[in-house]
Amino acid sequence: MISKFQIASKNLLRKKTRTGLTLVGIILSSWVLVSLLGFNRGYEKALNRDIDNMGYQIMVMAKGCPYEAATMMLQGGAGLRYIEEDVVKTIKARPEVDKVTPILMQAFFDPNKGDGGGIAGYFGVDLATFPAMKPFLRFHKGGWFADANAAEAVMGYEAAELEQREVGDLILVPEKNVQLKVVGILQRTGTQDDGTIFVPLRTLQKISGLDKITTIGIKAKKDADLTGLEASLYQLPDMQVVSFSQVKQTIMKLIATARVMVLSIAVIALLIAMVGVVNTVLMSVLERKHEIGILKTMGAMPGDIFRLVWTETLILCASGGILGIGLALVFARLSDLLVRRALPYAPGGELVAIDPRLSLLTLLTIVAVGLLSGMYPAWKAGRIRPLDSIRSDA
Amino acid sequence: MSASNSIALEARDLTRIYGRGSEEVRALDGVSLQIRKGEFVSFMGPSGSGKTTLVNLLGCLENPTSGELDLAGRRIFGNGEVVGERDLTRIRREIFGYIFQNFYLIPTLTVRENVALPLAFYRKPGVEGEVEALLKQLGLEHRMNHLPGQISGGEMQRVAIARALVNRPEILLADEPTGNLDTTRTGEIGEILQQLNRSTGLTILMVTHNPDLGRLGGRHIEMRDGRACEA
Ligand SMILES: Nc1ncnc2c1ncn2[C@@H]1O[C@H](COP(=O)(O)OP(=O)(O)OP(=O)(O)O)[C@@H](O)[C@H]1O
Ligand SMILES: [Mg+2]
Numbered sequence: 176m177i178s179k180f181q182i183a184s185k186n187l188l189r190k191k192t193r194t195g196l197t198l199v200g201i202i203l204s205s206w207v208l209v210s211l212l213g214f215n216r217g218y219e220k221a222l223n224r225d226i227d228n229m230g231y232q233i234m235v236m237a238k239g240c241p242y243e244a245a246t247m248m249l250q251g252g253a254g255l256r257y258i259e260e261d262v263v264k265t266i267k268a269r270p271e272v273d274k275v276t277p278i279l280m281q282a283f284f285d286p287n288k289g290d291g292g293g294i295a296g297y298f299g300v301d302l303a304t305f306p307a308m309k310p311f312l313r314f315h316k317g318g319w320f321a322d323a324n325a326a327e328a329v330m331g332y333e334a335a336e337l338e339q340r341e342v343g344d345l346i347l348v349p350e351k352n353v354q355l356k357v358v359g360i361l362q363r364t365g366t367q368d369d370g371t372i373f374v375p376l377r378t379l380q381k382i383s384g385l386d387k388i389t390t391i392g393i394k395a396k397k398d399a400d401l402t403g404l405e406a407s408l409y410q411l412p413d414m415q416v417v418s419f420s421q422v423k424q425t426i427m428k429l430i431a432t433a434r435v436m437v438l439s440i441a442v443i444a445l446l447i448a449m450v451g452v453v454n455t456v457l458m459s460v461l462e463r464k465h466e467i468g469i470l471k472t473m474g475a476m477p478g479d480i481f482r483l484v485w486t487e488t489l490i491l492c493a494s495g496g497i498l499g500i501g502l503a504l505v506f507a508r509l510s511d512l513l514v515r516r517a518l519p520y521a522p523g524g525e526l527v528a529i530d531p532r533l534s535l536l537t538l539l540t541i542v543a544v545g546l547l548s549g550m551y552p553a554w555k556a557g558r559i560r561p562l563d564s565i566r567s568d569a
Numbered sequence: 570m571s572a573s574n575s576i577a578l579e580a581r582d583l584t585r586i587y588g589r590g591s592e593e594v595r596a597l598d599g600v601s602l603q604i605r606k607g608e609f610v611s612f613m614g615p616s617g618s619g620k621t622t623l624v625n626l627l628g629c630l631e632n633p634t635s636g637e638l639d640l641a642g643r644r645i646f647g648n649g650e651v652v653g654e655r656d657l658t659r660i661r662r663e664i665f666g667y668i669f670q671n672f673y674l675i676p677t678l679t680v681r682e683n684v685a686l687p688l689a690f691y692r693k694p695g696v697e698g699e700v701e702a703l704l705k706q707l708g709l710e711h712r713m714n715h716l717p718g719q720i721s722g723g724e725m726q727r728v729a730i731a732r733a734l735v736n737r738p739e740i741l742l743a744d745e746p747t748g749n750l751d752t753t754r755t756g757e758i759g760e761i762l763q764q765l766n767r768s769t770g771l772t773i774l775m776v777t778h779n780p781d782l783g784r785l786g787g788r789h790i791e792m793r794d795g796r797a798c799e800a
Contacts, residue, residue: 474662
């Protein structure tokens with residue numbers, strides 16, 4: 176015939192504007208909530224991925240601020256000091272070490288890059304060890320260099336895209352006027368590798384007029400004692416050790432405050448929306464005092480009325496929550512963009528990660544909080560006595 | 570035994586005192602009466618004489634201050650304890666249907682849904698098809714998919730009557746059912762009530778200010794200052 180659910184939902188349609196506005200409040204707050212939760216999760220995941228995709232857990236470089244160095248490395252920075260190449264052998268000899276690769280980072284000013292020029296990041300890498308350390312690098316086109324001294328380059332996806340390079344093209348190293356032949360273009364990784372140009376280590380050393388390196392990437396053996404290894408690496412003279420778990424911790428600490436604030440905002444938004452729900456439902460209960468009284472003359476128990484009004488809250492919160500989460504999913508990339516702008520360091524890839532589990536969790540939270548706030552109006556409605564409805568307008 | 574079976578309700582010394590600030594209002598002052606099944610009783614009397622108070626007590630909408638009430642031989646009030654809202658609801662939905670001066674239809678539900686509304690909360694066994702039957706009986710079939718805002722006042726009260734009857738109550742309580750209607754509609758509703766009383770043996774207790782309507786009942790009770798006297 177007619178169910179309580181129908182009665183409740185039709186009642187919500189009575190005051191469309193009021194219901195609509197309340198709904199908008201819930202939609203917005205669930206959108207914010209799920210996006211922020213998604214960010215909390217996605218950022219850490221993206222950061223982890225960035226760090227895993229470095230291929231090495233520990234980096235050794237000449238003394239300097241390690242965090243700055245790490246950030247520079249992640250962003251393809253410049254101005255680093257140099258290390259003698261034999262250090263590689265010393266490190267390789269340690270029992271915990273699985274793989275070691277020497278890297279020379281160079282940054283050249285390219286006047287043709289962007290508006291008013293920009294820094295082009297070049298990585299001199301060792302053909303024998305670097306690809307092995309990053310087996311997950313896939314080629315979009317071409318492959319690694321022919322030999323360790325080739326005048327060749329492998330370009331990150333974005334670097335190639337930016338300069339419109341194809342395999343076979345010749346590129347000119349800025350400042351040095353040396354030509355290199357593009358032999359490979361990497362697939363997009365979502366990391367800083369995308370913007371880097373890789374050159375054989377010897378070739379880059381020759382171009383730069385150096386016989387040193389800037390960095391050593393170290394991959395420890397499985398189950399090796401990382402802390403012990405780090406400690407022993409610290410014994411090397413004038414060397415800075417950067418462990419990526421440390422870097423990650425530092426970055427996470429930096430954004431922790433931001434995350435707490437952002438979550439507080441989400442919680443406040445949710446609370447405001449819920450106050451709206453209480454207000455709307457309470458108003459509609461008071462307006463319907465007569466009708467509710469009449470329902471009681473028809474045999475509705477206080478519990479029936481409670482559930483009826485509670486159902487209204489449920490409908491509001493569930494539909495608002497679903498719509499809000501839906502919007503958050505649709506506009507996840509937009510949120511990503513906004514978040515990326517606001518952050519000092521943003522890893523590549525998806526920052527706002529909203530998966531079905533998180534969506535469900537958010538929805539359940541909203542419905543639970545909604546049901547909680549719906550209790551008062553529902554209880555109030557349940558207590559209306561039939562006589563109130565007949566007497567109060569006599 | 571058979572005599573008590575035909576008694577729909579019996580009130581003894583029903584009294585209801587309302588506190589209004591520090592003074593007390595004796596809205597009902599020791600009313601005793603017996604109503605048989607199938608009777609059509611009209612209550613008349615000046616404003617404030619206690620008509621509504623009386624039918625509300627008889628209809629178990631509230632507890633009396635003192636006195637006793639039996640429904641179909643069963644003691645409801647007068648056990649020395651106040652009957653709780655849940656128990657009153659149980660009694661009401663078994664025995665009574667109510668209509669009032671205001672129709673209190675749910676504006677978002679159609680005529681048909683309004684009539685079926687009580688069934689969402691309580692359904693007496695054997696009332697299947699009652700909605701359709703009542704819509705037909707009360708001449709509302711062609712209106713059943715209309716919303717209350719789209720029908721006339723007389724039709725609205727007919728919907729309210731159908732809604733009150735959908736769970737087949739034994740007693741219909743009508744407190745000024747035509748208070749909001751013009752003469753023509755009043756006659757219409759009167760006829761319907763009389764017809765229901767005659768054809769189904771429905772017991773009707775009706776409060777009215779309208780003498781023509783009051784005359785329809787087989788029995789008249791005149792209220793004055795909280796007391797009842799048989800006319
Ligand atoms: N809830 C209440 N609180 C205080 N006084 C009340 C209350 N309900 C009724 N009364 C008083 O009790 C008396 C009887 O009221 P009642 O409504 O029963 O009269 P009535 O005969 O139905 O009048 P009317 O014809 O105007 O409907 C009146 O004096 C009224 O003011
Ligand atoms: Mg009255």
